[in-house]
Amino acid sequence: MPDALIAGALTAGFWGLLGGSALVMGAVVAYATSLPQRLVAAVMAAGSGVLISAVAFDLMDDAFRQGGAMPTALGFVAGAVAYTAANVVISRRGGRHRKRSGTNPAARQSDAAGGAAMAIAVGALLDGVPESVVIGISLLDGPGVSLVTVAAVFLSNIPEGLSSAAGMKAAGRSAAYIFGVWGGIALASGAAAVVGNLALAGAAPSVMAGVTAIAAGAILAMLVDTMIPEATDQAHEYSGLIAASGFLIAFILSRLGD
Structure with a gap:
């Protein structure tokens, strides 16, 4: 394997791991402190706006x-359909509310004794992989990684980890489980970025476009299914304004990067 290809893959892995590490950061904050639920929802709304812009x-x-x-x-339709199909399977096995903070009794994660630990972990992995693949692909489209994409993933992953870890804690899951899940997903994010970079090196533009759009469709479906409900459940009438602010910040960053 050429040295340049190896270097590109390792660089992709670093940036993917960096984006995924924000999940762990959010989980640490949620486990170590007891933040007001409206603040958690507000951060989730801002992260949703950032990802929609991306x-x-x-x-x-x-x-x-x-x-x-x-x-x-x-690609966009395929990504949305694939995510939705996988999410339906995971939801039926107990992973439906994996991104919820646990304050709404009707939208709590399954209790630790309920046996849904694997579904929650797999669901969290399903949510994070498309973003990391995009980071790996972005290195193939220019001299360096798309810092806007990395920033969008990082900024959106903090509230994801924050809300979901709060829900895990409320459901009685141990610190070992919580940080094992998010640490594993951070590592998987790095691996997904490497795979995306290696698998698509030299691919035709139409293939690159299709894979990028697949990730976009999956990310948008994930937002509507997991992040936005948590934001609107607690932030209520302010969630739209907060999401719009996150969208505007990410949009300005993307234009400055042109």
């Missing part, structure tokens, strides 16, 4: 420029 102005825009409308549209 999907619209980075992922989909890049996919369209690389491969045109057809690969982008097909």
Whole structure:
């Protein structure tokens, strides 16, 4: 394997791990402190806005420029359908409320004694992998990683880890389980970035566009299913304004990176 390819893959792994480490940071904060639930929801709303901006102005825009409308549209729909199908399976096994903080009795994670630990862990992995693959791909489209994409993933992962870890703690799960899940997903994020970088090195523009759009579709489906409900459940009428603020910040960052 050429040295340049190895170096690119290792760089992708570093940035993917960095983005995934924000999940651990959020979990640490949730486990060590008892934050007001409206603050948790507000941070979740801001993270949702950041990721929506990344999907619209980075992922989909890049996919369209690389491969045109057809690969982008097909990939986007495929990503949303694939995520939804996998999420349905995981939800039926107890992972439905894996990103919820646990304050709403109707949207709590399954109790530690309920046997849904694996479904919650797999569901969290399902939510994080598409973002990391995009980070790995972004290194193939220029001289360096897309810092805007990394920033969007990092900023959105903090509230994800924060809310979900709070829900795990409320459900009675141990510190070993909580940090084992998020530490493992951080490592998996690095690995996913490496795989994305290696698998698509030298791929045709239409293939790159399709894979980028698949990730975009999966991320948007994840947002609507897991992050936005938690934000609106606690932040109520302010969640839209907070999400719009996160969107605007990410949009400005993406334009400054042009």
